[in-house]
Amino acid sequence: MMNILLINGPNLNLLGTREPEIYGKKTLKDIEQDLMEVAESKKTLLECFQSNHEGEIVDKIHDSVNKIQGILINAGAFTHTSISIRDALIGSKIPFVELHISNIFSREDFRKESFLTDKAIGIISGFGFYSYNLALDGIIEYLSSRD
Secondary structure (H helix, E strand, O other), rough: EEEEEEEEEHHHHHOOOHHHHHHHHOOHHHHHHHHHHHHHHEEEEEEEEEOOOOHHHHHHHOOOOOOOOEEEEEEEHHOOOOOHHHHHHHOOOOOEEEEEEOOOOOOOOOHHOHHHHHHEEEEEOOOOOHHHHHHHHHHHHHHHHHH
């Protein structure tokens, strides 16, 4: 069985109430539950983690070495600011997919810059909550093709 870690960064715990015109009305718990069911149907174990604290995300990545095969990460605002999360992902050597609910490239200029994209195996952006499903499919396919 494949083990995947889903990391959600700051303010994603506010999904469902935060700017629903951009992010929709589903809560993070709804997204996680839906994705866990999809993962299970693909014989994949999905662990979900959310934090508003950069260091906790770094620690979670470090703690995942030799325990998981891939990471899905919606780093939220840390996408545009966190060298420490970038360095943790690189240092862990765990393949990861960067994902975003909104199309970050069609928003404010500062959101178009990512510290993660050039090291990710792929990026999914702009498909609403379905971005999570696409990212899961992508990492499973990527990891399966490496066997």
